[in-house]
Amino acid sequence: MQIDISVKDFKYRGILNTNNIKLQKVSQLANCIRFLAIDAVQKANSGHPGMPMGMADIATILYKNHLKFDSADPKWIDRDRFILSNGHGSMLLYACLYLTGYKDISLEDIKNFRQLKSPTAGHPEFGELDGIETTTGPLSQGLSNGVGFAMAERKLSSALGEDVINHYTYVFAGDGCLMEGLSHEACSLAGHLKLNKLIVFFDDNSISIDGPLSLSSSDDVVKRFQSYNWNVLNVDGHNHDEIDDAIVQAKNSDKPTLICCKTKIGFGSPNKESKSSSHGSPLGKDEIELTRKNLNWDHDEFRIPDDLLSQWRSFAGRNENTKQKWENKNKDFLNSDEIKKFFKSKLDNQIKEEIINFKKKYSNDETKYATRKASEKALELLNKHIKNFIGGSADLTGSNNTKTSEMSIFNANNYKGSYVYYGIREHAMAGIMNGLALHGGIRAYGGTFLVFSDYCRPSIRLSALMNLPVVYVMTHDSIGLGEDGPTHQPVEHLAALRSIPNLKVIRPCDIIETIESWEIALETKNPTILALTRQGLPTFKRESYKENLVNKGAYLIKNYSQYHASIFASGSEVEIALEASKKLEEININLRVISFPSMELFENQENIYKKEIIGEKPCFAVEAGVINGWEKYIDHKNFIGMNSFGESGPYKDVYKHFGITADDIFEKIKFELNS
Numbered sequence: 001m002q003i004d005i006s007v008k009d010f011k012y013r014g015i016l017n018t019n020n021i022k023l024q025k026v027s028q029l030a031n032c033i034r035f036l037a038i039d040a041v042q043k044a045n046s047g048h049p050g051m052p053m054g055m056a057d058i059a060t061i062l063y064k065n066h067l068k069f070d071s072a073d074p075k076w077i078d079r080d081r082f083i084l085s086n087g088h089g090s091m092l093l094y095a096c097l098y099l100t101g102y103k104d105i106s107l108e109d110i111k112n113f114r115q116l117k118s119p120t121a122g123h124p125e126f127g128e129l130d131g132i133e134t135t136t137g138p139l140s141q142g143l144s145n146g147v148g149f150a151m152a153e154r155k156l157s158s159a160l161g162e163d164v165i166n167h168y169t170y171v172f173a174g175d176g177c178l179m180e181g182l183s184h185e186a187c188s189l190a191g192h193l194k195l196n197k198l199i200v201f202f203d204d205n206s207i208s209i210d211g212p213l214s215l216s217s218s219d220d221v222v223k224r225f226q227s228y229n230w231n232v233l234n235v236d237g238h239n240h241d242e243i244d245d246a247i248v249q250a251k252n253s254d255k256p257t258l259i260c261c262k263t264k265i266g267f268g269s270p271n272k273e274s275k276s277s278s279h280g281s282p283l284g285k286d287e288i289e290l291t292r293k294n295l296n297w298d299h300d301e302f303r304i305p306d307d308l309l310s311q312w313r314s315f316a317g318r319n320e321n322t323k324q325k326w327e328n329k330n331k332d333f334l335n336s337d338e339i340k341k342f343f344k345s346k347l348d349n350q351i352k353e354e355i356i357n358f359k360k361k362y363s364n365d366e367t368k369y370a371t372r373k374a375s376e377k378a379l380e381l382l383n384k385h386i387k388n389f390i391g392g393s394a395d396l397t398g399s400n401n402t403k404t405s406e407m408s409i410f411n412a413n414n415y416k417g418s419y420v421y422y423g424i425r426e427h428a429m430a431g432i433m434n435g436l437a438l439h440g441g442i443r444a445y446g447g448t449f450l451v452f453s454d455y456c457r458p459s460i461r462l463s464a465l466m467n468l469p470v471v472y473v474m475t476h477d478s479i480g481l482g483e484d485g486p487t488h489q490p491v492e493h494l495a496a497l498r499s500i501p502n503l504k505v506i507r508p509c510d511i512i513e514t515i516e517s518w519e520i521a522l523e524t525k526n527p528t529i530l531a532l533t534r535q536g537l538p539t540f541k542r543e544s545y546k547e548n549l550v551n552k553g554a555y556l557i558k559n560y561s562q563y564h565a566s567i568f569a570s571g572s573e574v575e576i577a578l579e580a581s582k583k584l585e586e587i588n589i590n591l592r593v594i595s596f597p598s599m600e601l602f603e604n605q606e607n608i609y610k611k612e613i614i615g616e617k618p619c620f621a622v623e624a625g626v627i628n629g630w631e632k633y634i635d636h637k638n639f640i641g642m643n644s645f646g647e648s649g650p651y652k653d654v655y656k657h658f659g660i661t662a663d664d665i666f667e668k669i670k671f672e673l674n675s
Contacts, residue, residue: 026240029064029311030056031297032099032304034268037091038291039301040113040120042282047114047122050265050278051089054205054237055172058261059096061243063315068167070323071101071316074130077440078326080167081133081149085142086174086203087123088280094120097131099304099312105129111302126438126466134438135466138458140180143200144428146171147190148435150198150256152442154415155390160339164330167197168251174203175213178221185428190256191229194412198256199247203237205265211276225258237261268295342388342441345469346523351385355519359545362511368536371571372475374511375532376401378518383407386443390436392420393447394429400447400475426452430459430472437468443522445471450531451490453497463527464502471521477507477531478624479658480572485648495628497529498599506550506598507531509574510539513597516550520601533572535651540574553602554613558593565669566592566614568621568633573660577622580665591669596621599629620669624660638672640665
């Protein structure tokens with residue numbers, strides 16, 4: 001009788017409903033996330049407790065009832081993917097990974113949140129812990145990655161069968177993610193492609209760092225996403241039944257789904273709930289004690305009761321039968337050559353032999369190929385063998401030469417396709433390619449003009465940070481594009497991209513170097529920029545075609561037993577340097593010419609080789625860009641290139657205007673050697 005009176009009393013207060021016991025347990029499960037986050041941020045004296053406190057209920061329902069995962073086998077290829085796009089709330093993810101029993105995260109890691117060398121960094125970092133699907137932090141990057149994950153799932157499911165690949169991509173995103181322009185680009189494309197296995201939870205707490213969201217935004221998010229062709233649902237982000245029902249509905253949608261979750265940032269904090277003060281600062285010891293009392297959490301810091309931890313650890317067990325059936329059904333196929341074609345990272349011997357034959361063939365071709373066209377010819381060869389390409393262009397297909405004749409279109413009616421029309425969405429294209437690569441089973445490349453690498457840069461930086469083997473086909477690589485003028489002529493972009501760690505920038509000089517560049521890009525474990533010309537370039541003879549000379553970064557393309565100086569050149573300027581060398585030879589000055597397609601690859605060589613290439617005589621460099629980066633090889637006065645923006649005009653006139661011609665090199669070297 002006493003128990004009945006208590007329950008009625010709880011109902012009257014609104015603390016429990018007809019499912020009171022069940023909901024109380026789920027709330028306590030969610031509190032496990034909340035207090036691990038609260039305590040970790042407080043101990044670090046740094047971090048963002050508000051978001052994990054506000055989204056804890058949603059994360060709990062997702063892991064408890066829906067997410068297909070195996071904490072003992074975190075690389076299972078048919079697992080659901082969970083992406084925390086609002087990565088400042090990283091403690092939510094770390095808490096979930098610890099609570100569900102991932103082996104490489106411990107309570108000590110939680111206690112060492114944000115400390116040097118700890119895997120629990122301030123924002124989630126791919127590769128640091130199993131279960132972190134991507135590096136997030138710059139807002140909306142994770143959301144764009146999620147679109148790539150969903151595209152990869154559709155592609156592989158169509159190619160390999162739904163028995164092998166059939167999973168969802170779940171994304172947590174906040175107001176900041178949706179305010180970033182990248183979210184528009186990526187989500188617009190996702191709706192167009194009808195990526196119905198993409199489910200995004202919008203943390204609609206109406207708070208940003210500066211204060212109420214009303215200070216800066218009055219968007220109608222529902223109408224916005226409906227216009228993108230998304231399914232949109234609204235829930236109370238703290239009502240467990242509503243959250244659960246919404247996920248079920250989303251799984252049955254024929255469109256991507258946005259679940260707008262009305263949440264309270266800093267949920268449970270008596271004085272900081274729904275305030276920006278809980279966003280990016282510790283709650284403080286006094287407020288934490290009040291929060292513990294308010295949420296009935298009578299446990300010491302970092303203490304998770306055994307019964308609650310046991311429940312969390314049981315969540316993965318929900319998927320045991322599903323995974324066992326999957327393994328039994330696909331056992332033979334998973335060991336077959338067919339699936340290995342999608343997941344191997346090296347080119348097979350047959351392709352390598354055909355690349356050598358390709359080089360021999362075009363060595364005798366006197367046609368001047370723009371390296372963008374040479375890239376297309378390389379792709380024609382590679383596409384015959386590589387089954388898991390997804391290529392594309394940001395509305396510049398005909399200019400980037402990224403689509404070959406045998407590539408069908410990836411769209412809502414054909415997920416088997418291998419070519420994506422990304423539209424004028426350079427940033428989304430780059431972010432999506434990161435997601436494609438992270439998913440696994442896909443080789444991703446995409447094209448735009450080199451000058452628009454500025455639009456892609458945040459995603460390029462993250463692909464380098466994560467060491468993802470994506471390929472950026474960046475054409476119209478210099479003032480050599482001519483008439484489009486300074487807005488489209490990249491002068492600082494090669495230098496800017498070369499400054500990004502882990503990123504290879506390759507600027508080939510002819511069709512031979514172009515296919516060698518592709519060979520390197522497809523066998524590497526980090527991203528590659530291919531900087532390609534609009535104008536046609538001659539093909540230069542080599543002594544042998546078996547070795548990939550681009551892999552050296554720099555090599556002699558014209559040598560003398562006795563020489564007076566050396567000149568380094570990349571891309572289209574190799575032709576100009578060779579012409580200058582020929583002119584200087586007439587006045588008995590021997591100028592070695594070194595093709596220098598990649599500074600990064602050159603720096604990877606042994607010191608003895610680098611010394612041989614640099615030599616002991618005066619060194620010059622010519623490149624239709626700014627000097628930055630070349631200073632480590634030459635004196636500033638020995639650079640022939642740009643120190644301003646470009647001009648509009650026929651490309652030969654533009655080169656002449658800026659003094660990047662064989663005659664200019666001739667005069668400069670003659671002067672410097674005789675002065």
